Amino acid sequence: MSVPSIDTVIATVDSLLEGALDDARMPAAVEQLRQLFDGSKACHASLGPGLSPADAVSTNSDEAMQRRCYTDLSDEFLRFGDALRAVPVGTVYRDGDLFGLEALRASRGWREWMAPQDMYGGIGCRLGESRTRQWFFDVQRGQRQEPFGPSEVALLQRLTPLLRRVSMLSREVGQLRLQRDEARSALDMVTLAIILVERDGRVVYVNRSADDLLSGPDGLLSLRLSRLVARHPGDQRDLKRLLEGAFGARDEFGGQRSSLILRSDREETQSLSICVVPASPRRADRPSPERLLIALKPLGQVDEIAASSRQLFHLTDCEARIASALAGGLSLAQAAALQGVRISTARTHLARIFQKTDTRQQSQLVALLQGAVPPLRGPL
Incomplete structure (x- = not known):
């Protein structure tokens, strides 16, 4: 491999940092990494239980082939993750050395997934782990390409601290987005x-x-x-x-x-x-x-006050309408006229409302009802 220019390396670094902060830019960053190493395929991914398409960003991806990672070949990739755990964090490894070249080529993962995508030899670096999951970067060479040499291994080793930071930032940003989305959902309630x-x-x-x-x-x-x-x-x-x-x-x-x-x-x-x-x-x-x-x-959310007073204080419909009218700022006479009942009937209703709400004055009742409107909405 020819030695990449400093401008090319810096551009790749910038792209990676942008990808750490914006998921939409990560595919372009991984593609620049592939080009930097003249690889057939590159991948920035995490491994662990419950694999999903969100766990990896790959270049030259065939969607049907990628889906196999998370379905019928998932056990193969989880075993890959178990083997990867033996590699110290921050260390560059070769696929053949990690698994044994003959064992790797005999595996179902290589025969059914790697070989069809022209992945005939790769180098990677383990970037970190968190509980049952771990992160890595891997770049492959095709069957007709020269195997990776010491200069490519040295370049990846130099880039590994940056790739580790990118993985950490991606996780932190993902957690912040999750917290933001949960906070918004809560505020919407x-x-x-x-x-x-x-x-x-x-x-x-x-x-x-x-x-x-x-x-x-x-x-x-x-x-x-x-x-x-x-x-x-x-x-x-x-x-x-x-x-x-x-x-x-x-x-x-x-x-x-x-x-x-x-x-x-x-x-x-x-x-x-x-x-x-x-x-x-x-x-x-x-x-x-x-x-x-x-x-x-x-102010004066009459419908909500009527509904909550019926539910919380077991008021009848008529009592709830009288109570909500009072809470909305009307006098007892105005509430009676609004409901089409006599003032004497409204006073009877008010006496029952006082008894059910354990209040004695209209001012107490109004303050209680205005504070009784449920603070949360129904299901979104």
Whole structure:
């Protein structure tokens, strides 16, 4: 093999680091490695129980052939992993030396998978392990190519620390993505609308409840060009001051206002409570927040209050409607008129509601019911 130029090696290194941070770029990185070693095939993979296509990135891949790794040939590859465990982490090995060339060529894995893909001799390096799984890089030469020599082994040995770091980064990034996805799923289950805003005003995340709230045609807030915008100019000025004050605060908002209520002028639209808090703890070198977490809650969620009061306090349908009307801000007379009953009947219902909820005053009842709306949505 001719000695690769320093530019070619650096380009391969850059590609590998990009692949560690972005799965979509890893196939191109592995292909550059194959070209660097003039190989017939290259693979960056992990081995362990429960093999799946996500465990390997290979060049020159035939999909039907690749599927065999994880189905009828999986036992062969798990045995390969057992043999690989004998190789110290960070060490370069030759396939023939590791398994014995005759034993390797007699194996089903070589006859049915390696030989059909022109894999007649390879070198690899063991990159690490975690519990029952381990990572390695392997590059092969074809039947009509010269076997790998000392210079290729030396080059792979020089690259092994980098490949180990790439594997570690890939695992760490994968774990972070998993945690991110789990956090998003959890936030989507919360009935409270949650929004994450950058210092420049861009909205970078909304949970499912916030998306539902902001996408309504008559809502008090909406998203325009990734910015949070209030429907009324006066509300927009108040919202802007609220966010600017929160971003400029250096210690617990420094006495700045951290909440706001947008009042609705339409019966079909609920008023909206807005609360802002820093999205992450302050640091000595960054006393003011870089991002804000905004919590939105429609006020007087009558339907949800009625449903939760029936479930939690065993109220009848009529009692639940009276209770939810009171929790929504109506007086007892207004609640009676809304339900089409006499005020005396509404008082009877209210007495039973007090008994079932263990409250004595309307203010106590309203506070209890408004806090009883379940904080989690149903299954997504």
